[in-house]
Structure formats: structure tokens, C-alpha cells
Amino acid sequence: MPFAGLVPRRFIQLAALLALLTAQVVAALLPNVPALVATAAGGLALDLYLQYRNSAQLALLSKLHFDAAPRQLLRDMLVLVGLLRIDGIDPLREQAPLLVAVCLFHALHFACQAVAVAVRRTRRLPVVTRNIDTSALHLTPAPPRVLVRRPGHRLLTFSVPATIGLLATLITTNSLWGAIGVGTAVTLMLGGTAYLATWMLPRKRVKDDQVMRWLEKWLAEYKPTVAMYFSGGTTSAYQANMWLSTLSQVEGRPLIVLRERFMVQKIDATDVPIICFPKVSTMFLLEDSSLRMMLHPANAAKTSQVLRIPTIKHAFINHGESDKLSSCNPYAKAYDEVWVAGPAARERYAQAEVGVEDKDIVEVGRPQLAPIQPYSGAPAGRYTTVLYAPTWEGWDGNPGNTSVVLAGENIVRELLADEGVRLLYKPHPMTGSVDPRAGAANQRIMAMIREANTKRSGARPGAQDAAELARRTVELDKCTSTHFRQSADEVERMLLQGATGGGREALITEATVAWERAYWASFPEWEHQVITDARPAIFSCFNQADLLISDVSSVVSDWLSSEKPYAVANTSGMPEAAFRTGFPTVSAGAILTPTAEGVPALLESVRRPEKDRFTAARAELKEHLLGPSDPPSLTRFNAAVAALCRKADERRARMEERLLTAIPAQRGAADEVSEDTDTDPFDPESATSA
Structure with missing residues (x-):
């Protein structure tokens, strides 16, 4: 079986990597120059191969805190130990500068990693969008992946000149080769760090508050009316994708609201604008928008968070109907309405007795079934x-x-x-x-x-x-x-x-x-x-x-x-x-x-x-x-959207009226208090006498 062959190969490669390091230790202590050169070069070559071709193999070593940085540092130090133990190189005049340069190289690696972390944080925006013009934010392309996201690749790649130079010095006892190699590696790491740091400059950074102001302005201009809300795991995107064709035909201005960053790329191709709100605090920006209702194709843990927004009505549309108990989830009663295909689902909820009232169930059909061709009789061909x-x-x-x-x-x-x-x-x-x-x-x-x-x-x-x-x-x-x-x-x-x-x-x-x-x-x-x-x-x-x-x-x-x-x-x-x-x-x-x-x-x-x-x-x-074929399902779906939007508008009107009524009453009560109370509320004596 293929899997049976993968397990031994994985351990063989890791064992070979550790064996080369062990052999390098022995070769450095003897010292044996040919063996030290072979094990150091072979170890770096195998490490590079695994990093670029099969990095998953190295996950076990990373869990043991023996990732690329300590492995390469150990290889470099063992080469320096070998240089110390052979004749022809002055330890203080020739080897000490090489040691300092190697330490500087590794210090720059950690400095570069610190800059990479800072850059990644500055490029992690509070929202992620798709199908929305972001030119006003002046976004920039990402820095090279080897600099910002692959520290092991970066360290080992930039270590190649240093290793070659040190091994050349080991063979020839000429420290000039080591100086050239380590100097090249230091220059590469220093230049990479400086180049990466340019992404921290103001012209390449976008502040969170700037993004939120831009999004608020976009919402005010686009004026979304109906959104599809979705949250889920990596394999659940199909539950939302099956509704894309319907959402694109909804009368109004549709929007897709997501909660997981990775889900932005899981949604199939569509013209509908997509906004991902990873944090609930940013999602509440929708409360003051023109959005009036949300469609929910699935229940998720994060659904309860969006249900807190009082200005938006919510309809559960599910991602398919069957006779399974999952089609009558008690969570459905949390929504304002439950939209189903036909009478069978209405009966199903009544029999399940999960708290969904009949008045909250709306039959809309299944608009996405339009591409299915009708029955045309017995098979016409041979098969x-x-x-x-x-x-x-x-x-x-x-x-x-x-x-x-x-x-x-x-x-x-x-x-x-x-x-x-x-x-x-x-x-x-x-x-x-x-x-x-x-x-x-x-x-x-x-x-x-x-x-x-x-x-x-x-x-x-x-x-x-x-x-x-x-x-x-x-x-x-x-x-x-x-x-x-x-x-x-x-x-x-x-x-x-x-x-x-x-x-x-x-x-x-x-x-x-x-x-x-x-x-x-x-x-x-x-x-x-x-x-x-x-x-x-x-x-x-x-x-x-x-x-x-x-x-x-x-x-x-x-x-x-x-x-x-x-x-x-x-x-x-x-x-x-x-x-x-x-x-x-x-x-x-x-x-x-x-x-x-x-x-x-x-x-x-x-x-x-x-x-x-x-x-x-x-x-x-x-x-x-x-449900019936006439009127068409999409017509019934759009009618349900319009009806629920009206309910949202009516609620907003009632809330505004109550607010306008409450403000004069509150002002009147405050005036009566000020007329009847001739005391300074900030004077302790007046407060006591009152």
C-alpha cells in the first residue's frame, strides 16, 4: 500500500539527517577533515532537500524543538571545532573572527524573524474582502515568502555560502575562504532583513482604523440589503456555495458575510461582494449599515454572535432538506423565520416539536434546482x-x-x-x-x-x-x-x-x-x-x-x-x-x-x-x-426576501419612534429635577442636606 511505503521513508530520511549530524560530531572531535567536510555538506544538502521538497517530514523534529535553526547552528559550530583542532589556522587571529561572523549571521537570522513577525502582524487586517474595490487602501503585494513565512528555508539557503567557505578553509587552511563565505551569508541576511523591513514603512502599511473607515464608507455607498452569513470548517464550504446562484439573483444588493479568513478563498467564483469579519467586534459595523436581513445556510457556533444584531432579521435556509433529524435542528427557533422548500418540511417541523412555530415557516421552494432537466421517458440509448x-x-x-x-x-x-x-x-x-x-x-x-x-x-x-x-x-x-x-x-x-x-x-x-x-x-x-x-x-x-x-x-x-x-x-x-x-x-x-x-x-x-x-x-x-411550480421558486424566494426586509424596516421605524418619544420625556424629567433641586450635585454638603 502507498501509505505503508511512506512511513519507512519518512523515518529513513530523518534518521539519515540525525546520523549525519552524529557523524559530524565524531569527525570534528577526531578530527577527520574529509569526513567532516562530507557530513557537513551532506547534512546541509539533505536538510535543504527536505525543507523545499518535503517539509512535513521535519515536523517531528520541530515538535522536539530541534528545527532548522539549532541544526544549522550545530553544523556551523562543529565545523569551527574542526578548524580549532587542525593545524595551520591561528585560533585567535584567524578563527576568532570567523566565530564572531558566524554568531552575527545567526543573530541576524533571529532579527530577520522578528521583523517577519512584525510584518505579518501589520498585514493581518481586521477584515478580509473579495469582489470589492480596495484601491483606496493602497494595498501592496506581499514580501517574498522565503523572508516572511519560511524561516527554515531562509536560514538554510543563506547558510550555503557560509558552509562552502568554512569547508574550503577546512580543506585549504586558508581563512580567506571562510571570511568570504561567511561575509556573503551575513550580507544576504542583512540585506534580506533590511528589504523585509521596508514593509514596515508607512507607505506599505494600512492601519486597522483606516480599513474600518474605508469599509464603513463602502457599506454606505453600496447599501447592501440582504446578506448570506456563513461560518464553518474547511470541508463545509459546499453548504454556502450551493446558494451562490440564488443569491446573485436576489432582488436588491446582496452580500456574503464570512467569519473565517480561509473561507474567503473557499467560496466559489461569484460577483457578490464578500466580507470576512474574523472578530465579532468588527462585525457589529453591520448594525448601522443598510443591511436588513441575513440568510443562513447552516448552523454554526458563531451564528449566535450575529443574531445579537437587532437591526437585522434572520432567515434559516439550510443547505438541503431531508427526513433526517438534522433538518429539524432545535437551533432553528433562534431565527426570525425558517425558509423551507415545501409543505413537507413544514410538517416535519411540526412533528419534531423543536420550538419552531408554524407562523415563522415560509415556503420558498429550491431556486437552485432550475438546471435539473425533467423526466423524458425510458432510456433512449443502449445503456x-x-x-x-x-x-x-x-x-x-x-x-x-x-x-x-x-x-x-x-x-x-x-x-x-x-x-x-x-x-x-x-x-x-x-x-x-x-x-x-x-x-x-x-x-x-x-x-x-x-x-x-x-x-x-x-x-x-x-x-x-x-x-x-x-x-x-x-x-x-x-x-x-x-x-x-x-x-x-x-x-x-x-x-x-x-x-x-x-x-x-x-x-x-x-x-x-x-x-x-x-x-x-x-x-x-x-x-x-x-x-x-x-x-x-x-x-x-x-x-x-x-x-x-x-x-x-x-x-x-x-x-x-x-x-x-x-x-x-x-x-x-x-x-x-x-x-x-x-x-x-x-x-x-x-x-x-x-x-x-x-x-x-x-x-x-x-x-x-x-x-x-x-x-x-x-x-x-x-x-x-x-412546493408548486407556479409561481417559480425564485419568484417566491424574492417575495420572502422583500417581506422580511419590510419587517426589518418596520422594526427600525418603531425603534426610532420610541427613541424620539423617549428623549423629550427624559429632558422634561431632567428639567423638573433642576427646578425642584437647588443644590450642587458635586457639593458634598449640598448633597447631604438634600
């Missing part, structure tokens, strides 16, 4: 395309969450046994993150699919199709990605990701459609696919598939917008009748047991629609889950 899209195992350990562990291999085996099936396997990206058994089963399923492909043969698309996919990939990457140099920090990215100029959403949509068309054309119609990348998206897979097999998840609800046949794996241990009653989203689909013996009959019902007994039920369930 029936089946999408198997299981969900992940979840946090609660319920065996019914995912079918991958108990049923996945059986389902895939039955599908692959049918020569007329083309399988698309798209597991949830978090599969195996909680239960290792799910990860292992996922790997076995992918191996089964790859093996099945080796047994199939047929004509493959030509080179022209592959070239078209490559061209479309480049075009899509240009639309959706911003390529940064390695040294770029968040300030430089803010500078490069300024105002988009508009129209980017349409370009991205067009490029995505063209890429998806080229992607599917680049594979033969008989070839099974394992899809683990973000592209193609799940909706694109929907449009390719004739049948969905999944678990109890939001994937089923979204699939129903097409009204195509589907099946759900029941690995919960519940009888089928109880399973259908407990999970209404499965009521219009076939149920597969862990043994998957129902797959052949399921495929027959897809190929011969007259045998499909769920056709009418799917149409009925679609409306129950997603």
Missing part, C-alpha cells in the same frame, strides 16, 4: 445510466445514515452485473471521515468499478474530444479561479480580487455548461465513472442519469424535481412499511435492502415505464417536498 450517490455516515453513528457500509458493495455488484448499465458513482465528500469502515467500503467500491471497466471494450472518443475538454477546462478555470503566486498573502489576494466588474456569473454559467458537455463527451457511453472531484456537480450527474440510488438525504429531494425514478437503500433495520412512514421522501421510490436483490426489478421498471408504479406518486411528492 441505462444509474447514479449511485450515497451520503456519508453522519455524527450520530446511526447505521441507516449511509448505505456504503452495509449495502454499497452489494448494490454496485448488482448494477455491474447488468451489461446494459452504465454506473456513475459519486460518494459524499465526507465519506469515511467518521467511520473507517465507510472509507474502506468506499475504496472497495471504486476498485470494483475500475475492474469492471477493464472488462468492457468499445470505441472511445477521439483526441478531438479530449482536446475540447482540456480547452474548456482552461476556460472554466480562468472564470472561476484566481491564480496567486506562492508568496501572496490575504492582503495581496484582496488587492487582486477587487471589484469584478459584473457579468461574471453569466460567463461562469456559460463556461460551466460548455465544460460539462465536453466532460461527458470525453468518455465512451459504456464506461462506468467514479466522480469524486467537485466537477462535475451533482446536478450535472442528475441530468446524465436515468435512475438514482441514494440514502435518506437531501439528494433525494433535489432529484425529485426531475420526477425520474429513484430508489433508497434501507440499512436502518426498520421494516419497509415503517421505513416509508418514518421517511416521507422515500414514499415514491423503490426500497432496496442491504442485500440489493431488488436491483434487477428496479432496472426493468426504468426501462419499461409501464411497470413503474411510482410515476404519479413522484409528481405528487415533488410538489409536497418542493
